[in-house]
Amino acid sequence: MGEHYFSQNPGAASRPGAVDLVLPDLHLRLETDRGTFSPDRVDLGTRILLETAPPPPDRGALLDLGCGYGPIALTLAKRSPQASVFGIDINERALELARCNASAAQLDNVRFSLADEIDPALTFEAIWSNPPIRIGKPALHTLLLTWLPRLSPTGRAHLVVQKHLGSDSLQRWLTDQGFPTERIASRSAYRVLAVTKGPSR
Template identity: 70%
Template sequence: MAHYFSERPGTASRPGSVDLVLPDLHLRLETDSGVFSPERVDLGTRILLETVPPPPGEGDLLDLGCGYGPIALTMASRAPRATVWAVDVNRRAVELTARNARAAGLDRVRPVHADELPDGVTFRAIWSNPAIRIGKQALHDMLTRWLSRLAPGGVAYLVVQKHLGSDSLQRWLGEQGWQASREASRAAYRILKVER
């Protein structure tokens, strides 16, 4: 079975589009089968984008698990002088994010495969709707890898469904030495704020 967290989804391409409508922007985004939530902007993603404070205006920002790009493009729209790295293991998703960024004229979005992001880049902010369904250990490994690249004073915001383990994830982050707090809660989703 093909998953949206496969590097090369085996499902046949079925191009589509969705509208991301937020109080401060409206984007039409290309989607395709084999990526996360291709029929609509996922509710968790929408809650994240409607809830978190604006990203830092400059520096390097990260959308971890970019899918077709709604988070990365929102970050880039809200912080036009920042560089937004959009990473995913799914190459179809990375290409969709690249096309959507070009179509929106957001030339500071840098879509890359998760293993191709340059070493040494650290992030002032990380926004993510993480791939909870990859399994607990893989999720913990992924978060350990990317949260360690937060710059001093950097902040990560993660959206996680309550019934998919947001509270246990918050506890685990604390046990790993991160300061993890609940920033918001809405419609069975939690926004976790993670700091050093």
């Protein structure tokens, strides 16, 4: 692949599309485009995360790490209307789509932005992510070690990772880094991992 969805300004020519996110408790029509993650359908891993993770906290700040065009953040915003939801990504095209999707869904408790636009003092009651595994292990580890420490003392992260892309080794690595991690679901070769802050964090 010459260019990835994790480019800041994708060079792929625009080809707008739309996908439907249908879950037992909601239905969202999402605008998509080339140069974003999974533009032709909601990614299976994302769907498994949204179908199997426990309900998000009903208040506080919630984070979608690597939000793309917004399916996870918008689901969090819909399920927790009293919470403040933040979606961050490096991809400017994806962020603009996510903002449009939030507006279309009339969800005003969600904000999409670049990472450096988030208040550095903000802590999160939940972090949900279908993390960009293909950026490579060093970059992925840096990303996770940047944001997981910003969980509140009672906060929890939920990550969905394919088994063949290293979910089991990631689970071990996170625990070794002081973030106790357990597998809470396994489906279609995807693992959903729940991550907490250890006492030393």
